[in-house]
Amino acid sequence: MRNFISVEDVQDINGLVRKALDFKADPLKNKQAGAGKRIGLIFLNPSMRTRLSTQVAAANLGMEAIVFNVGQDGWTLEFEEEAIMSGNTVEHVKDAAPILGNYFDILAIRTFPSLQNKADDYSELYIKQFIKYAGIPVLSLESATLHPLQSLTDILTIQEHFKEKRRPKIVLTWAPHVKALPQCVGNSFSQWVNAWGEADFVITHPEDYELDKQFTQGASITHDQDYALRDADFVYVKNWSTYNDYGRIYCNDPAWMLTNEKLLKTNHAKVMHCLPVRRNVELSDEILDGANSIVTQQASNRVWAAQAVLSELLKNTKG
Amino acid sequence: MRNFISVEDVQDINGLVRKALDFKADPLKNKQAGAGKRIGLIFLNPSMRTRLSTQVAAANLGMEAIVFNVGQDGWTLEFEEEAIMSGNTVEHVKDAAPILGNYFDILAIRTFPSLQNKADDYSELYIKQFIKYAGIPVLSLESATLHPLQSLTDILTIQEHFKEKRRPKIVLTWAPHVKALPQCVGNSFSQWVNAWGEADFVITHPEDYELDKQFTQGASITHDQDYALRDADFVYVKNWSTYNDYGRIYCNDPAWMLTNEKLLKTNHAKVMHCLPVRRNVELSDEILDGANSIVTQQASNRVWAAQAVLSELLKNTKG
Amino acid sequence: MRNFISVEDVQDINGLVRKALDFKADPLKNKQAGAGKRIGLIFLNPSMRTRLSTQVAAANLGMEAIVFNVGQDGWTLEFEEEAIMSGNTVEHVKDAAPILGNYFDILAIRTFPSLQNKADDYSELYIKQFIKYAGIPVLSLESATLHPLQSLTDILTIQEHFKEKRRPKIVLTWAPHVKALPQCVGNSFSQWVNAWGEADFVITHPEDYELDKQFTQGASITHDQDYALRDADFVYVKNWSTYNDYGRIYCNDPAWMLTNEKLLKTNHAKVMHCLPVRRNVELSDEILDGANSIVTQQASNRVWAAQAVLSELLKNTKG
Known part of the structure; x- marks a missing residue:
């Protein structure tokens, strides 16, 4: 694996999941793999889970992780x-990236979208410029439109919970929020579930809240949440902002918040969310504190996903 | 020791002090005790000494320390x-703490009081919620009303300096300041000296500047600083804000600042302060730069106190 | 070497360069030199290259580096x-430095000038106070008027590129910028090239943009950039603010920006800059992306300069 910025960098999703689960069973099984190697974690935007889980994963592989908050530290x-x-930017990525390289x-780079200009955000200029100029493997810690470490974790968590022979039904449902959020997690989850290909996949959201078609192709899409939830094995809850009239909050209908009553329509579905979650806005206490929620396990699995990806990227590091 | 948030978590104060002094004599005597273990240092508020001394202590035990500044990094x-x-908070401690766990x-958590609402601050909701939801040992790096790592250091420093058979006289005196400060250090020092029980303990402050009775019980309390200082072996200087009409600055009488002239009333008392100190407001240059000040030694001892506590908490970590 | 804050701390510049080049050839050749030793990297101002290269250098020597951003973390x-x-400062360096010691x-300390008061900045009070009170070796990560780690790197990079028997001609040229910048890099480069003594050294800048004479003595100084560039082997490009009427931007004539056309006057000069650089303000794309630029190599060499200096300072650490 040369870089890890989308599912397209992965040849064998199930193989990568197995690798991650092996690390979960034995975190230090490869504790010398990264000896003498260094990872720079460069944050253009804030992070908790992604930062900490990647630091832990790197340490489990014997790598040294150095965190740098661009704009705050530098x-x-x-x-x-x-x-x-002649404006506010003080250094060009063309000059910074080769040195970091x-x-x-x-x-590893985190860079959020502006939510001002769809074409710019979807061009993924920032992370692509890092890849172009760094000369070493680049790992996305969430970019303008995708969040692949999260999605690998999500597939892994689904596999941990679903042991039946049939295909699981997975529903990605939009949820209300008070802030305009990126489409990354929704896009990325869609891209991964579709590429994985071992589930029936339904996406439900209000009008105007599309995700990008390049990622959703292969899923059924409906504006009828009740219909979508029927017989679901997994319900992934997540807010994102509008797509066509880009980056806005139109409808914020609280009726879209998942409740225990709605869960009754499902097949005792496990409820997922990438966190952080706005309690009682995006997801109710009753769901999050109930038996169906697997959000803590899901977030804890971030370590193993990161460790599997790092162990692959290490194979492409210099000498 | 399951957690360390107050003296009540300690069974044997003198034993813990001895442990800390053993580490001071030989910092690496237990350098494998924390091998493969990780401590998260979560700061909801700024810190220098506490952060650095805890990082050093963890490293001395072979642990990996990862610092996270909530609200700044995340x-x-x-x-x-x-x-x-639906307001400004983006994640509930119920969701964050188990993942950190x-x-x-x-x-390890640092969380200052609001100084807006006494009942809220004294409920210690923040650190208690971390304990409730993290599922692993929690170490206070200073909470809303107490600062136990500081107090353990203080007892240790007193023991290093006092070798006589009799009980030392220890005086905690309020000092002026320009900002409304928490009562943590005063409360905590009082709680520890009282629990230790091997000193004559006097607290002196202007009217309205009480500390909380649950912590001061056992000490003599007087508004007459001159009287309090008489024959003192140790004078602990510290500002805190008002208690009843909570979190304010009333009197800020510069006459309360300790001077060499006032020190003459004492038994050549050693002068202590937790730092940072506002020079020539809380404490004069002549005292801080004089022979009686032990504030540098006191702050340097923070490492050994932290190391002793961490080595106890390590005994309650998983696998 | 007791401290490293200017070239005056170095007895043998070429010896130190050789040491750095040895580390470049074999980064881990001394990987136990700093075992059990800790370096505190204290930033009063932002940093990227200096911070990261020093962290990497410390790790190569087996030292533990702890970063602390004063004012942000603490x-x-x-x-x-x-x-x-009684104002905004909350701790005196007299109290903080001995504890850090x-x-x-x-x-290691980074502290920028105020650019408000020349006498204050040139007194180097901040870093001198750290030296006075810390009691351990102090390493400048750029101070108010000098940047010695950068200059050591610069001499090293020049030596890597110049293998002829004759003396190279080195030109330091002022360049336009939109912000008032410190004189550190220009002062320091001048001080080091003059102390090194193995080059013909010319400084060129507009009127009013002098550097400090104590550092430039020995160089030829001219306001005629074209004349200065003639037959140059190395052109070091850098902006700084005015000296006499201190810390301002007077002329910001874009004609001072180096171009390929101007490079024709030189002896195929290598172009250097300490970075960060404002593209197309300080230096054009055509130069930075062209064959003559060695700025990436120069910045990458920061690791080896820091490693050489740290290995010298380690000899003066306690026990």
Whole structure:
């Protein structure tokens, strides 16, 4: 694996999941794999789970992780080619990335979308510029439109819970929120479930809240949440902002919040969420504190997903 | 020791002090005790000494310490049960703490009081919620009303300096300051000296600047600083804000600042302060730069106190 | 080497460069030199390259590096003797530094100038106070008027590129910028090239943009950039603010920006810059992306310079 920024970087999803579950069973089974190697964790935006789970995963592999919060610890970066840098950005990624590529063996980047301009965000300029100029493997810690470490964790968590011979029914449902959020987690989960191909996959959201078709293709999409939930084995709850009139909050109908009553329509579905979750806005206390919620397990699994990906990327590091 | 948030978590104060002094004599004597263990240092508020001394202590025990500044690196947490999270908090401690409990073996938390509402602060909701939901040992790096790592250091430093057979006289004196500060250090020092029980303990402060009775019980309390200082062996200087009309600055009488002239009333008392100290407001240059000050030694001892506590908490970590 | 805050701390520049190049050839050749030793990296101002390269250098020597951002993670420091601290500073360096000196084996400090008061900045009060009170070796990560780790890297990079018997011609040229910047890099480069003594050294800048004479003595200084560039082997490009009417931007003439056309006057000069660089303001894309630029190599060499200096400072650490 050269980089890890989307499911397209993965040849064998089930193999990668198995690798992650092996690490869960024995975290230190490869404790020398990263000896003498360094990963730079570069945050253009805040992070808790992703940062901590990746630090833990790196340590389990014997790697040294160095965290750098761009803009807080250091500089504001420029990403546009040929920019005349007389404004607020103090360094171009063309200059910063090669140096980071010399200091580190793997570069991990978090960079959120602006939610101002869809074409810009979906071009994934920031993470692509890091890949272009760093010269070492690049790991996405969530980019403008995708969150692959989360999605690998999600597939892994589903596999841990579903042992029947048939295909599980997985529902991704939009939920209300008070802030305009990225589409990354929804896009990425869709891309991974579709690429995995071993589930019946339904996406439900209000009008105007589409995800990007390049990622959802293969899923059934409906505006009828009740219909979507029927017989679901897994319900993935997540808010995202509008797609066409980009990055806004239109409808914020509380009726879209999942409740125990709605869960009755499902096949005792396990409830998932990537966290952080706004309690009693996105998801009710009764669900989160109930027996169906697997959100803590899901977030805890982030370590093993990161460890599996890092152990693959390590194979492409220098000498 | 299951958690360390107050002296009540300690069975044998002198034993813990001895353990700390053993580490001071030989910092690496237990350098494998924490091998493969991780401590998360979660700061809801700033810290220098506490953060650095705990990092050093953890490293001396072979543990890996990961620092996370909540709200700066990441998210603003919600602590109220059943909150409808449509405001500024983005994650509930109920969701964050169990995951931190899975990523780490010990969780260390710093959380200051609001100084807005006494009942809220004294309920210690924040640190108690972490204990309730983390599922692993919790270490206070200073909470709303107590600062036990500081107090253990203080008792240790007193024991290093006092070798006579008789009971030392220890005076805790309020000092002026320009900002409304928590009562933690005063409360906690009082709680520890009283629990230790091997000193004559006098607290002196202006009217309205009480500490909480649950912690001061056992001490003599007077508003007459001159009287209190008489024959003192140790004078602990510290500002805190008002108690009844909570969290304010009333009197800020500079006459309460300790001077060399006042020290003459004491028995060549050693002068202590937890630092940071506002020079020439809380304590004069002449005292801090004089022979009686032991504040540097006291702050340096923070490492050994933290190391002793961590080595006890390690005994209650998983697998 | 007791401290490293200017070239005056170095007895043998070429010896130190050789040491650095040895580490470049074999980064882990001394991987136990710093075992059990700790370096505190204290940032009063932001940093990327300096912070990361020093962390990597420390790790290569087996040292533990702990980063602390003063004012962000912790406290605002007071540096004036006898200050009455009733304002915004919460701790005096007299109190903080000795404790840091007890927690760490080496203390590394970054502290920028105010650019408000030349005498204050050039007194180097901040870093001198750390040296005075820390009691352990102090390493400058860039101070108010000098940046010695950068300059050592610069000499090293020049030596890597120049293998002829004759003396190279080195030109330091001022460049336009949109912000008032410190004079550190220019001062320090001048001080080091002059102390090294193995080059013909020319400094060129507009009127009013002098550097400090104590550092430039020995160099030729001219306001005619074209004349300065003639036959240059190395052109070091850097902005700094005015000297006499201190810390301002007067002329910001874009004609001072280096171009390929200007490079034709040189002897195929290598172009250097300490980074970060404002593209198309300080230096054009055509230069930075062209064959003559060695800025990435230069920045990458920061690791080896830091490693050489740390290995020298380690010899003066306690026990």
